[in-house]
Every structure is written in C-alpha cells, then in structure tokens.
Amino acid sequence: MSKRWEPALIAEEALAAKSYGISVESRASRLKRVVEGHSNIMGHNGKIALVTGAGSGIGRAAALTLQSAGYTVVVAGRRAEALHSTVAMADESGGRMVAVPTDVAAPASVNALFGKIRDDFKRLDVLFNNAGLNAPGIPIEDLSYEMWCSIVDVNLTGAFLCAQAAFRLMKDQRPRGGRIINNGSIAAFAPRPNHVPYTSTKHAITGMTKCFSLDGRKYDIACSQLDIGNAATEMTERLRDGVMQADGTTMEEPRMDLKHVADAVLYISNLPLDANVQYMTLMATKMPLVGRG
Numbered sequence: 001m002s003k004r005w006e007p008a009l010i011a012e013e014a015l016a017a018k019s020y021g022i023s024v025e026s027r028a029s030r031l032k033r034v035v036e037g038h039s040n041i042m043g044h045n046g047k048i049a050l051v052t053g054a055g056s057g058i059g060r061a062a063a064l065t066l067q068s069a070g071y072t073v074v075v076a077g078r079r080a081e082a083l084h085s086t087v088a089m090a091d092e093s094g095g096r097m098v099a100v101p102t103d104v105a106a107p108a109s110v111n112a113l114f115g116k117i118r119d120d121f122k123r124l125d126v127l128f129n130n131a132g133l134n135a136p137g138i139p140i141e142d143l144s145y146e147m148w149c150s151i152v153d154v155n156l157t158g159a160f161l162c163a164q165a166a167f168r169l170m171k172d173q174r175p176r177g178g179r180i181i182n183n184g185s186i187a188a189f190a191p192r193p194n195h196v197p198y199t200s201t202k203h204a205i206t207g208m209t210k211c212f213s214l215d216g217r218k219y220d221i222a223c224s225q226l227d228i229g230n231a232a233t234e235m236t237e238r239l240r241d242g243v244m245q246a247d248g249t250t251m252e253e254p255r256m257d258l259k260h261v262a263d264a265v266l267y268i269s270n271l272p273l274d275a276n277v278q279y280m281t282l283m284a285t286k287m288p289l290v291g292r293g
Contacts, residue, residue: 044095045070048121049269050113052104052162053131055082057234058183058261060089062128065262066269068094072121076102076113077131104131104158114165123173126269127166129159130183132201134235137194137243148197155201156208163212163223170221177220177273181265182209186229186281190289193246213278222276224268229283230255245288256284 049066053059054075067073068091075083075097083099090097100116103109117124133154135147163180170178188206191199205225212223230253242250261282268277283289 044072047125047269048072048074048117048123049126049128050074050076050117050124050162050166051128051130052076052102052158053183054086055079058228058231058258059128059130060086061258061262062130062265063097064089064091065259065266066095066126066128067091067097069266069270070095071126071269072096072098074098074100074113074117074121076100076104078103104162105153107161110158110161110165114169118169123178124166124169125178127162127178127180128183128265128269129162129180131155131158131162132183134195134198137192139194140196143196151197152201155198156204159205160208163208167212167216167219167221171219177222179269179271179273179276180212180216180221180223181268182212182223182225184209184225184227184279186227186283186287186289188225188227192243193248209279213276220273222271222273224277225279226261226264226268227279227281227283228261229281229289230287231258231261231282231284251288253288254284254286256282 047070049063049071051059051063051066051073054063054073055077059075059077063073063075063086072095075086076099077083078101080099080101083101087097087099098120100113102113114124131154133151135151138147159182163182166178166180170176182205184205185198185202187195187199188202209223209225212221216223243253245251264280264282268280271277
C-alpha cells in the first residue's frame with residue numbers, strides 16, 4: 001500500500017464525509033479498514049452494478065446508494081485514491097464494493113475492467129455510464145484540438161467502450177440481459193454558451209442511448225438516459241458565483257440535492273427488464289431552462 005495512505009490522509013479524507021451524511025469517525029474508520037485490506041461489508045441482493053466516474057460527485061453518490069440497497073458495486077475511475085475514499089463510505093449492512101482503477105477512454109483498460117467483473121462476479125446487471133469531463137466556457141475559435149479530444153474521448157468514446165463491453169457480457173450471461181444507464185445532461189438538448197465539446201458529446205449520448213435501446217432488445221438489454229441539471233457536486237460549485245447565460249449576462253443558478261440523482265439511478269436500476277425509463281430529466285426546479293431562460 002502506498003505510503004500516502006497515512007493517518008494524516010485518513011483524517012483529511014474523513015472530513016469530506018459530511019457532504020455525504022457520514023460521520024467523521026465512521027468515515028475515518030472505514031477508510032482505515034479499506035487501506036489495511038479489512039473491508040467487512042456484508043449482505044447483497046445478488047445483483048452486480050458498475051459505476052464509472054465513481055470517485056466523486058454523481059458517480060460516488062450513485063455507487064453508495066446502490067451499495068446501500070444491496071447491490072455489489074464495482075466503482076471505476078482514473079483516481080485510485082478517490083475510489084478508495086468512495087469504498088470507505090460504504091454502508092456496512094449493504095453489498096460489497098470493489099474499486100478498479102480504470103481509464104474509460106483506453107480500450108485495454110476497459111477490457112481489463114470487464115474481464116475482472118466477468119472473472120469475479122460472472123455477470124453484470126447494471127452499468128451506470130457516468131464518467132465525464134467538462135471544461136470552462138471556451139469560445140469555439142479558441143478551443144484547442146487537445147481539449148476537444150480529451151472531452152470526446154471520455155464522454156463519448158468512453159461511454160461507447162463501456163457499453164460495448166457490457167453488451168458482450170450481458171447477452172451471454174444467464175439469466176440473460178441487463179441495464180445500461182447513460183448520464184446525459186440538460187446539455188443533451190439545451191447548450192450553455194461556449195461549451196461546444198461537452199454539448200456535442202451529450203447530444204451524441206442521446207443517439208447512442210437510442211441505438212443501445214434498439215440493438216439491446218434481442219438480448220434483453222434495456223438502456224436509459226438520465227439528463228441531469230444542476231446537481232450539487234464539485235463540478236457545479238461555479239454556479240454559485242454566476243455563469244454566463246444565453247443573453248450574455250451572468251447569473252447565479254440554483255442547484256438541487258445530489259441525493260435525488262442517486263435515488264433516480266436506484267429507481268431505474270430496480271426496474272424489471274420488461275420496463276424501462278427511456279429518458280428522465282431531473283433538474284433544479286428554478287434553473288433557467290424552461291421557456292426563454
């Protein structure tokens with residue numbers, strides 16, 4: 001284990017528990033057990049879920065909610081320490097939680113992730129395709145090719161690679177089938193100014209969701225898209241300071257509790273495979289979207 005997992009880090013990580021409703025003492029204790037290899041989480045509902053981008057924000061909240069409900073949850077993301085912090089928050093009465101550091105934009109890394117799921121659990125019931133990147137507002141004429149590629153690689157190619165691997169596993173497992181939940185966005189149909197890479201990838205997610213739904217029918221694979229607007233995460237902290245609106249003005253925007261998003265993921269995950277939420281828009285009630293802003 002890396003020397004960075006020392007008491008000071010455990011104390012620092014424990015302080016972050018407050019935003020997820022976990023006591024500092026409980027968080028520190030759980031993180032210490034994970035670091036020492038003594039996780040002792042019991043009880044599961046027999047279903048296996050994979051959450052990408054699970055080291056923070058929406059991914060972390062969804063993973064914890066699924067795990068608390070009894071799912072065995074594989075948490076994936078590029079930052080190993082952040083994934084271990086998510087595991088440390090797990091409900092001891094819930095299902096297992098396993099961290100697998102993964103770069104969803106790299107085919108070899110995605111193949112290794114799904115190989116581990118196949119070897120360890122023999123199946124996958126739910127994929128929450130959540131990993132994503134955004135960038136500060138950049139005028140299109142100033143956007144670099146490298147920035148464009150970095151966002152497309154994770155948001156679009158990464159979502160495709162994970163869904164493709166999920167298809168391969170779900171269509172051959174017994175019982176056959178499973179569920180893919182794509183994290184879309186309000187940006188899937190209403191862009192912000194100067195956000196062409198993010199907006200383009202989220203529009204493309206809508207197209208992939210339709211294709212996955214259509215092509216998954218013969219394998220009993222259902223696919224949903226959850227379009228989220230202004231959930232209170234690290235990524236949306238900037239909304240408190242005001243962001244540019246379509247008319248060029250700057251305005252602070254309201255946010256909603258992250259718990260509502262996690263609960264929506266759990267609701268969709270719990271549906272039988274003969275029922276599906278094709279699209280769900282979940283947003284802060286007063287965010288500027290409906291009407292003219």
